[in-house]
Amino acid sequence: MESTAPMPGTVEFMGLPTGPATLTICAYAQRDGLGSLLAEGESLLSLAPGVHSNVTLTLIGVPDAITVNATTAALVAGETAQCVATVYDALEAIIVLPSGSIEWSVTPSTVATITQEGLLTAVGEGQATVIARVKDTTISGSFVIDVVPPAMVPTPSVAPMADAWLLGEPYGAVHLSWPVPPTGVIAVLVYRSTNPSAPIAILEPSHNWFVDSANLYPTGNVLENTTATVSMDTTTGVKTIFDTSITYESTLANLMDPQQTLTDDTLQITCRRMQLTPGFKTAYHLRWLYNGALTVAEFSRATGVYALRLSSLSPASQAVTNLMPPVLVAPDDGVLPLDSTYQCATTPGADSYTLQISNDPSFPPATSLHSEMTVAMEGSAAITIPLANLIAQYGMTTDTPIFWRMGARKTTEPLPATVANPNYAGWVYSEARTYIFPAVTSAFSR
Known part of the structure; x- marks a missing residue:
């Protein structure tokens, strides 16, 4: 117990020799000075006849018991925890002692170590006893902390x-x-x-x-x-x-x-x-x-x-x-397919093929023409999209670059959830080829 409020009083000493002196004040549990000693303080002063001295004394609580705990009851090796010691007087009131009044120790050191500031570090698995003692007294307290193995790392899973x-x-x-x-x-x-x-x-x-x-x-x-x-x-x-x-x-x-x-x-x-x-x-x-x-x-x-x-x-x-990407067969790169037919070699494992045509080499779904077949004949897949469909889609008022590619997939397996656009779901595409579609005249369009 430490009081910061001033407690004025007058004390007269008679018959004391002059010179240096030590003034000691003790606080007891009872008014008559009996019972447990709760606090004490002392101050040096100089005595002289007829001279009054002003003395300031700080009463410091007298420890009677101590408890110790930490921020956790268990640690994994390598982890730390701050330990806290609480000191009480004889009336079980908490005492605030000056810094450095507590001595820390831990045993065994193969399980944990501790600093004089009370920072505990786990070293190896087992139990360690942490001890806090009020310096220059026999008053001490302790607790046991467990140093445990790390949580078992579970077997990973692949999901979804x-x-x-x-x-x-x-x-x-x-x-x-x-x-x-x-x-x-x-x-x-x-x-x-x-x-x-x-x-x-x-x-x-x-x-x-x-x-x-x-x-x-x-x-x-x-x-x-x-x-x-x-x-x-x-x-x-x-x-x-x-x-x-x-x-x-x-x-x-x-x-x-x-x-x-x-x-x-x-x-x-x-x-x-x-x-x-x-x-x-x-x-x-x-x-x-x-x-x-x-x-x-x-x-x-x-x-x-x-x-x-x-x-x-x-x-x-x-x-x-x-699946390997389909290998294109016809028409050759740069050749306009006058018969409107596009062909690729069959891909092992695939049972469905698609043809994409676009005036954009990135084949955006909104502007691409798309056709699909599920049966491949004699080692090749041939799909037809009439040239008139291209004219209707793109106008062809000027010479227009057209891009095309073919894709393969296996339809007997479920489609992956990561594919949002059904036009592309599960398809493995070939390289793209291109040709120039000549400008369409009004006579041709009729």
């Missing part, structure tokens, strides 16, 4: 399943999504179901993966080979390095064995995304690379308090059919 689909241009290719990784995950690894032991991609923490068609259908030197290094500070659990280097080659073999090393603080791994063959059907899996606190037994022989670990392999996503 319908997003695991090969999408045709202009929407891209495979799009996987999954729940946001939990705290502690520092990388996401992607696997194909055909080889769940060797990843095809490693990503910084995210909740989706989008692969454009250039990487799914590589031509020339675009087979992707990624070497990744991920490192972590084992004292804090914070990622320190995420470095990838990508090379593109034309002769990469399938990576059937996992080429990786995983130590306490570093993962080095090779990821290889191979070309897909026409009509190939596959699904995808995920793993999370995460940090986890070491157990007490591990701590005794490890250099840090965190370690990198790999989660279990996720269940497979919905299998997807990867």
